[in-house]
């Protein structure tokens with residue numbers, strides 16, 4: 001282990017090399033909020049830690065935000081949108097920690113002491129203050145799907161995304177950072193996150209769905225993602241055959257993205273797809289949208305699209321309002337941060353907000369897995385239930401590795 005009594009500068013940088021486990025455990029031991037992320041196909045894992053224990057934002061604004069990590073629920077206002085300001089940053093690429101100018105010498109020294117014992121001890125993660133989560137039964141979920149199909153046939157909406165939870169006991173030797181590392185390996189194409197905030201709780205996930213990203217070259221991106229079928233090992237994605245139901249379901253998400261551009265009177269965008277993509281054990285249809293902000297003068301596009309898009313038709317439905325009301329009335333539980341959004345804002349790699357899918361919430365002794373499925377007039381309740389089971393495999397596979 002590094003010599004902790006010496007060899008660190010008194011300004012921004014600490015010259016010692018740390019492991020991700022040390023950094024996360026030191027944050028947990030110090031009672032601080034921490035977020036960890038790895039971009040799809042990214043080589044390095046990044047983390048940020050805030051000394052502010054409960055920083056909440058009412059209406060996230062991307063353009064003027066300092067560097068930090070945003071964690072927002074499905075229903076804005078039902079849970080807080082948490083912002084983990086990057087007081088301390090870490091990258092596995094260098095193994096170095098960086099302290100922002102806002103960090104005092106005392107805070108820095110205390111954190112360095114916490115790092116000392118952080119490699120070996122298995123610290124407990126931050127828990128949600130109201131741990132009880134209502135479970136949706138198989139019969140309850142299928143009834144909700146049947147009701148949804150009737151409502152769609154009645155013309156009140158075109159599509160609604162219904163979801164459910166499943167509680168799984170944590171294996172005796174479960175370790176938070178080891179689980180995250182297993183997830184990085186298992187899902188190299190996913191946006192892989194671990195967020196742990198005092199009072200808010202701990203979530204881990206491997207999302208396939210961009211909500212809003214703006215890279216350092218000032219390219220804005222979003223996607224329309226929908227339609228699901230199991231990926232067949234070794235089978236080229238080009239051979240995938242999609243039913244009319246999935247094509248229409250994805251088409252609705254695409255139309256919704258286009259309607260948001262239209263609302264903002266933005267015409268200069270690029271649209272590619274839909275194409276088949278692989279996400280873990282599943283395939284989806286995805287259309288990619290991009291806007292070059294160097295050429296289009298629209299400085300607030302990121303924030304404007306974020307608020308228009310969320311919750312997208314991939315997690316809520318179409319039209320948005322009746323679909324949301326249907327979810328709140330029939331889903332039978334609160335989604336909390338599942339199908340909300342999360343990611344770094346104004347990091348050196350830009351802003352990368354993804355939809356919180358293929359995720360689990362870690363309680364003291366169990367994991368709560370979340371998954372949903374898009375319901376249209378063509379939906380069959382048994383198949384939709386099975387689809388949620390397939391989606392839950394993404395996190396289940398990680399739990400069974402212990």
Ligand SMILES: C=C(O[C@H]1C=CC=C(C(=O)O)[C@@H]1O)C(=O)O
Pocket residue numbers: 161163209225226227228284313314315357358370371372373374391
């Ligand atoms: C709602 C989820 O997935 C969405 C994203 C892709 C495909 C979906 C679908 O085919 O239903 C969902 O809209 C989830 O993973 O819980």
